[in-house]
Amino acid sequence: MQLESSAQRPIIGTGASELGGSIKAGSGKKFDRKNRLLIYNRFFKIACIASAVFVCLVLFSILFFMFRTGVLTFQDVSPMTFFFSTDWSPENESYGAFVFIFGTFALTLLTLVISVPLSVIIAVFLAEVAPKWLRNILRPVLDLLVGIPSVVYGFLGLTILIPLLRDLTGTNMGDGILAAAIVLTIMVLPTISRISDDAISVVPRKYRDASYALGATRFQTIFKVIVPAARSGIMYAVILGMARAIGETMAVVMVIGNTPQLADALFKPTSVLTSNIVMQIANVPFDSTWNNALYMMGFLLLIISLLMIVLVRMFQRKGAQQ
């Protein structure tokens, strides 16, 4: 045994030196391969960095473009008027965007009030209550709902929901933020409930076991233990849903009534930032104050959605600290 190993050692040694020698001698292939791998690695890393930089670049060029055009608004309109005046009538050259800003917030809030409880219930159902087979069917169905084009939702809203609202409430028109909020609820429901569902599903099993062991019922376990534990994930889902609600265009424009007046009632035709942009962008002269004001509204939308992301990150950090 000993003899064998001692006899082998020099052979290994010579083998290694031979290998090294062959590399040094530059017989070719092996050295090249190593080098090539290194270069590939380097190149791949650079490509990856470039892509990440590119993503940032896209965001900044969008910010830049929107700001560059949008800020021209203030050559002709004072910021005070733009942000706080409720008078938007391009035909008289008055550009007060307060109605749209207010409308956007009111609509988003109303959408969340309707959609969050429903979505959380659906999420709880999917993650905790439903039998496994039903869960396996429902999750893809909800995912599918995300993909239905907003045009379809808008058209169904216009032809089915609005007449229904009119009949139920006896109002004259039915257009307004309530109709828009209901359509948006249907659109954000899958987003919020699926992400909350994931958040609830990853709550460790031991929490549940501990809770049941203490004699808690399922109801208590879910609302006192699991939902609080998944809070940051649910919050993340809500904010993503909110971002979608704020940015939705084609469905909202069909049911909101598109009138620049303050949304102080559920059934009053009004307008939001997105719907106003899409209503008018096709009809504006380039390089006009009107066009610039629309871009400024786009810039505002952008800022609002970026603020949301900062919010999301704050919640995530909070969740991590817990």
Added chain:
Amino acid sequence: MNMATTNAPNAPKNAFRSEKNLNHVKNRFFTVFVWGISAIIVLFILALLFLILEKGLPSLSWGFIMGLPSEMEEGGGIGPALFNSFYMLVISLLISIPLGMAAGIYLAEFAPNNKLIGFVRVCVEGLASVPSIIFGLFGIALFVEMLGIGLTIIGGAVSLAFLNLPVMTRVTEEAIRAVPKELKQASFALGATHLQTIRRALIPTAISGIVTGICLVAGRAFGESAVIILTAGVSTSGEMWDFNLFSPGATLAVHLWYVQSEAIVPDAVSISDKAAAVLVFVILMFNIVFRIPLWIKDRKNR
């Protein structure tokens, strides 16, 4: 009944029990409530899908799916719009998948954990939350006003790619992060380089998450209308298999909108019903076709 009589003389226990009973009632009520609400919503969703599909699917024909649209006579098809949908989807995915995956890999694997990278992450998430109409406005500013190429397929596809890029990045990053550490370490221990580890160990393991992401992105791109109306227009070149990148590029979702809002053909309603059914059906197919291999893989692994 029996239980109640045996416990009746014991007063303190009784109080406890009533509390417990209340909880049980609550629990029962809650279960019924959750089932009820969920059932209503699920029924509602199914009714919605049924509503969209039942008006359109039964009357679908190849002549409609592949046919040229008609401006004045009944029987126009959606061929060029459907073709544009796929063509634009492929171009936008060709741009967004490599870039998005590379950026995601960078964030998951190479990026140091510092303020700058934190900022890059905020950028990616920020871009993901940008409303689609903004990408449309950006597309107008870039392609129509600056480059002056007008409303084209390439303008629409690039805007669409920008829309999808951050989602792709995030999904890739998350999927690669979810790969167990041991796997990566094992690969390194075998002497693999970082690139080899990523290619041979990380991506194959994370592929299911990445595919789900692509599926999500493709569905969104397929149904997107605001961006495309603004950057690629509401009409097609009216020819089948038109690969010219500078043709106007209305997709099926846009064509649906156009038929609802401007078309004067007598059968506009039936065209829009059928087009909506085709759209939803295709998205359904995306979800199924992309997932079947993953299901099979899942089964094998089990």
Added chain:
Amino acid sequence: MKLFKSLSVAAMAIALVTSSVSVAGASSSLSGKIVINGSSALLPLTLQAASEFKKLNPKVKISASAAGSVTGPQSVRKGIADIGACDWDASMDVPGFKKFDGQVANKVAIIPFAAVVNKNVGVNDLSTKQLQDIFSGKVTNWKDVGGSDADIILVNRAFGSGTRVNFQMKALQGADFLSKGSNYKEVKSSGDMKTAIETTPNAIGYIDLVYVTSNMKAMQINGVAPTEANVVNGTYKVWAYGNFMTKGQPTGAVKAFIEYIQSTKFQNGSLKKLKFIPLSAIK
């Protein structure tokens, strides 16, 4: 050396062929690319004409798209379109829009408009004055114009719409629109207008005559019904020319295309089928 020579010969040959092709392209008047942008109301007409024209002149490429009327002359001014389809004559000032200098309006069709109401409205005829009062919000109840006691729901197109410009000029004779109120809404397109009028009781709006369906009622204005015959005999005044704006007089393929649309064959054929009125009908 030999290889190099043959290569250079080949290169020269290729250069020659390509240059001769481009020369041929420039000399033949019926090839080239026509880019059309502008009014979405004229898009069905443009697309139909384009597909017929391309059959006759396979070498011409036509790329037609649409956004809004004002985009047409604008794209022409920026040089990104050869033809700007516009619902009004953009070489003149109209309410809300300045004229575009140096552009020529080529009339292509006559577009009649109608004031339309939901089927439940009992009124059949409105005078110009009544229309002005209704659309400016002075009259808010149908009983004031001879109908039953119900609020008038006003459906308007957004400012900038070509249909709105024409209706304001021709039917309201320049009078202003109401722009807000709890019984007022704006819609984005003719299709949305159609759906809104069909489904909203007591609603009034206006639309191209083409889109009028049996599920709504087209109003008589000053006792004249909006029919093609009344437009032709001059009694119904609410109509406008659809225009193709070009930078200066059109030339080459653009000219041929416009001439094709103005030709008797197209005007009395497809254009009539699309329910526009031929230019020759009105002298």
